[in-house]
Amino acid sequence: MKRHFITASLAGLLCTTTPALAHYGMIIPSDPMISQEDGRSVSLTMSFSHPFELAGMTLDRPVSFSVTHEGETTDLLGDLNDATVMDEQGYTLDFPIDRPGTYIFAMEPQPYWEPAEDAFIIHYTKTYLTAYGDDEGWDTELGLKTEIVPLSKPFGLWEHNVFQGIVKMDGEPVPYAEVEVEFFNEDGSATVPDELMITQTVKADADGVFTYAPPSDGWWGFAALNTADYTLPQDGEDKAVELGAVIWVHFEEWTGQ
Amino acid sequence: MDRPVIRKLALATGLAVAPMGASAHQLIVFASVDCEAVTVEAKFSNGNAVQEAEVRVFDGQNSLLTTLPINTDGTVSLPLESVDHATGLLIEVDTGSHDNYWIVTPDDIATGCNS
Numbered sequence: 001m002k003r004h005f006i007t008a009s010l011a012g013l014l015c016t017t018t019p020a021l022a023h024y025g026m027i028i029p030s031d032p033m034i035s036q037e038d039g040r041s042v043s044l045t046m047s048f049s050h051p052f053e054l055a056g057m058t059l060d061r062p063v064s065f066s067v068t069h070e071g072e073t074t075d076l077l078g079d080l081n082d083a084t085v086m087d088e089q090g091y092t093l094d095f096p097i098d099r100p101g102t103y104i105f106a107m108e109p110q111p112y113w114e115p116a117e118d119a120f121i122i123h124y125t126k127t128y129l130t131a132y133g134d135d136e137g138w139d140t141e142l143g144l145k146t147e148i149v150p151l152s153k154p155f156g157l158w159e160h161n162v163f164q165g166i167v168k169m170d171g172e173p174v175p176y177a178e179v180e181v182e183f184f185n186e187d188g189s190a191t192v193p194d195e196l197m198i199t200q201t202v203k204a205d206a207d208g209v210f211t212y213a214p215p216s217d218g219w220w221g222f223a224a225l226n227t228a229d230y231t232l233p234q235d236g237e238d239k240a241v242e243l244g245a246v247i248w249v250h251f252e253e254w255t256g257q
Numbered sequence: 258m259d260r261p262v263i264r265k266l267a268l269a270t271g272l273a274v275a276p277m278g279a280s281a282h283q284l285i286v287f288a289s290v291d292c293e294a295v296t297v298e299a300k301f302s303n304g305n306a307v308q309e310a311e312v313r314v315f316d317g318q319n320s321l322l323t324t325l326p327i328n329t330d331g332t333v334s335l336p337l338e339s340v341d342h343a344t345g346l347l348i349e350v351d352t353g354s355h356d357n358y359w360i361v362t363p364d365d366i367a368t369g370c371n372s
């Protein structure tokens with residue numbers, strides 16, 4: 001009887017315990033490389049999610065959402081459309097592409113209170129796309145509170161190519177920053193031999209530069225996480241704030257021999 | 258399939274064909290349109306404007322309408338009234354060593370004129 005009780009308790013524990021999944025702000029365009037044959041616009045989907053597990057969280061209307069092109073930043077916050085993404089509140093946007101070049105979409109969400117971590121999460125999220133064969137501006141630094149500045153062109157990469165970026169906070173490199181990497185398991189077909197493989201972690205070097213090579217094509221999210229030098233109130237207490245510098249990069253399937 | 262056939266198909270099918278390959282040291286061609294004119298821009302992938310090139314303008318039936326020299330700033334303007342643009346236009350820029358094109362669809366012209 002006692003043995004059965006322990007077994008039942010363990011079974012219950014296994015059923016209710018969920019793995020500590022990584023959170024990601026997400027900006028996913030319908031196409032990272034727009035050619036003239038693709039039309040004259042791009043569709044974007046924004047969410048706050050666990051991208052491998054396809055588990056959504058509520059993304060309240062962001063503090064800001066913008067696009068930067070040829071050095072000019074345009075506020076798009078008012079153009080976001082409510083949408084359900086991974087069963088939770090998210091947003092979509094159809095954006096006209098009028099000229100060639102690199103378009104950088106960036107989002108600052110509202111602080112997300114995560115009781116499990118006893119902290120707030122703010123993921124400054126961005127995604128670069130190129131239009132009409134012109135990649136000028138691919139290495140643009142937006143000047144966000146924290147961001148990953150690409151050293152590799154953040155589109156037009158083959159699967160297995162390395163992606164390199166510099167983790168910055170307040171414009172300065174973050175030595176030995178931790179960068180979490182996760183695959184957007186869009187169709188749910190990817191599996192892992194161990195939960196540890198869902199989110200991989202690399203560290204930047206002394207200059208804040210990190211390197212990662214993905215095992216497959218698709219969208220890969222890079223999140224450099226640091227603790228803010230300020231706190232936010234929650235239930236009468238000051239709570240830590242996790243600042244994430246997130247960039248989404250699409251790797252293309254190798255089509256050679 | 259040769260390029261003229263692809264061009265013709267591209268216009269006829271609303272750009273639903275695969276893009277032509279672009280060689281290294283890519284030539285980037287773009288054209289914007291308003292009610293008055295098509296403005297053609299050509300530059301190399303390093304950002305340098307094309308200094309010298311021939312600009313060939315075709316209609317949707319792949320018939321050559323006109324040929325223009327590009328300006329030294331890599332642009333040239335084509336008055337819309339000077340060409341029959343009802344079936345769209347294909348703008349081809351040829352530097353002699355590089356060439357590429359941009360397709361101005363009837364929708365582009367309608368949209369550009371209304372914006």
